[in-house]
Amino acid sequence: MGILLFGVAKDIIGVALLEKPAQVRDVASLKAWLYEAYPGLRQLKSMMIAVNRTYAADSQVINEQDEVAVIPPVSGG
Amino acid sequence: MGILLFGVAKDIIGVALLEKPAQVRDVASLKAWLYEAYPGLRQLKSMMIAVNRTYAADSQVINEQDEVAVIPPVSGG
């Protein structure tokens, strides 16, 4: 299903939808990969990862058919 | 998946979700059944039926796993 990007994550990465690399098997490895591939994301410190529309902790396994979303914090008002 | 009801259809029928009777096999038979079971719907004259989030003509077949929606016109402003 790929990785949906929101807010500034979409801007930093430059696309709205990313394909999941094979080595990403859980949320922790997803974050590690994102921070390495897109160092601009590091300044966010907190970044919510959702798997199948549910907040996912670092230990959550990601399967091929899962919908993953990367939701950074947003401050505008 | 059942039949989602919107607007005044929900009020006339009294629930937000209906189970599809076995004899309903296409949009025409759905409408016929609805008008008979809930005569109050007849005053609507036009009523949009969607199957799997797409407008469905009378001839459209409805399968058990389809999501059906009944969307009446709404005039409020």
Place this chain on the structure above:
Amino acid sequence: MDRYDRQTRLEGFGPQKQALLQQAKVLVIGAGGLGVPVLQYLTAMGIGRIGIVEHDTVSVTNLQRQVLYHTADQGQPKVTLAAKRLQALNPEVTHVVHDTWLTTENALELFAAYDVIVDCSDNFGTRYLVNDACVITGKPLVYGAIYKYEGQVSVFNYQEGATYRCLFPEPPESGEMLNCSDIGVLGVLPGIIGCYQANETVKVITGIGTPLRNQLMTIDTLHNNHLVFNISPVAANRQITALQANYEQTVCEVAGVQSLSVDELAQWQENNTHFTLLDVREIDEWEICHISPSLHIPMGEVMQRMAALPADMPIAVLCHHGMRSRAVAQRLVAAGFKRIYNVEGGIHAWACAIDDQMQTY
């Protein structure tokens, strides 16, 4: 110090899209629940010319959702108030006041002068008239409608896309429960739907994003369910070449007789509220005392002389103690008059509370 700085620095918008807004001419049908947020945000964002079609006056029951108006505005025409307030927000926008209902006589000529039509009306007759006039004049139609806690949004007749009649070929039977929202509405719902209409209007004008062409979005605000349905254009619905003779447009107002205290009546007079005071007492009672100005038609003659009553402003009905006037008020409502008020306590209460020089009997 640029008013549109936040839009011109916005990636994907910029000065180019801002210029398109400034060149655009948008006609908004209705300055009520939906029309108010549409007008506020289109004005703020800097549309070049905004026409407003509205013939209603402000009623206190409008104020739980029509946030542009003030309590002191009751009885005043919405369209002039709206234009005045919107000018204060952004004088760079040209606001064109069309102080009329939309009719089969004026629709085509009005639409021809604008690029996009936004339907913020409140009755089926006007909605079908708007659709057909958009098809005939070739204008995109930004549609929004509300019911209780639910709303619908779409963009019709845009780039050969579906029209309102592709969803709902014929209007419901006239006079039935669906027309006008006597059933009520939560005040913020038209705010949500109207903002979406303003957003779709910007998309149509500037080409950003994906407008709801060939799509109907339904919004359930109680449970935050948003569904988008795909619609197919039906070619026959784009072949309309003339308006119907009659769309049975209705003027929607709260049903039933409303109560007016003598204090409120005095306030209306003081504020120059547009209304008619209808005194239904007999001629000998009228000669003892009466309030000026008022229209005197004895109770027994009111229904025969209905044509003498104004249809486009509130009517406050008055008698001696408020009983006969209530009966007349109920008959007027049943006859289709909108915004009928019964002056509670009648002229006797007026003499006691407001005008102590008035003779009582």
Place this chain on the structure above:
Amino acid sequence: MDRYDRQTRLEGFGPQKQALLQQAKVLVIGAGGLGVPVLQYLTAMGIGRIGIVEHDTVSVTNLQRQVLYHTADQGQPKVTLAAKRLQALNPEVTHVVHDTWLTTENALELFAAYDVIVDCSDNFGTRYLVNDACVITGKPLVYGAIYKYEGQVSVFNYQEGATYRCLFPEPPESGEMLNCSDIGVLGVLPGIIGCYQANETVKVITGIGTPLRNQLMTIDTLHNNHLVFNISPVAANRQITALQANYEQTVCEVAGVQSLSVDELAQWQENNTHFTLLDVREIDEWEICHISPSLHIPMGEVMQRMAALPADMPIAVLCHHGMRSRAVAQRLVAAGFKRIYNVEGGIHAWACAIDDQMQTY
């Protein structure tokens, strides 16, 4: 003639829910892009008491989205303007003006006096402060935030539900690109998100429908994508017992030096706009002529004497022809000052266009 008729006749709402609105006390943090629609619709619907926390003044760049304010309001405090306009809409609501920024000193006492807190702020520092103060005082938090064309809405800390820190445990690094929206925003976006916040506030107060408890709704207005994500409460985030010493709240404004003509400067003086006129010429130039009132700090000393400059109002920088003042203005912006204006043409233009009695040199 009941103002809330459309709500009291609404099935599932009725007089019971209306009474709950009238008894409720809601505190709105910020009267900007999000705060304006929240305030307008909560006022219209009849909340009993609405507190407004805001210390900013109106800038012309606010007006593409903050539809409550007028072009002539520039420089005036938002909170008093908002309360005045909202009173005109509905005088039955009590509006409480808190003309201050939210701080660690005032947050807990402020929150204690209200039932629901609505976060319409625009910077991470304030958002984390609002969250923590809601947890400490046990108040539900109706959250909304915007970025470009996207928004987020949620209800935090409600009935033992998730908090803001359950989504985002720590704020982003201070001073980075995310804070304040220098990137711009489409004017209608905060209208949409603010209306949803008002709607969720009504749900929390009245118990109707399903509030976004333990849920985050994301809205993409370009493509009308609405997603609802489930969140789990993290118990530790509800154990906060004291505020942090510092949340690094920031005052968000448009970045960069803005231009001010001498005509506009004269207008500001006439309107009693809150601002400081900073004259950066040398002392001998000052003695030839100057505008009163103004603060005189020669160019070379401005950066050392920055503490003498007000941080909470616009500063208009003036020199002889507008060149030195521009350089100073740019340094002030770089030093973190917001709303810095350069008086174009300097005091020479002022003498030519505004004050022909003034000596030129």
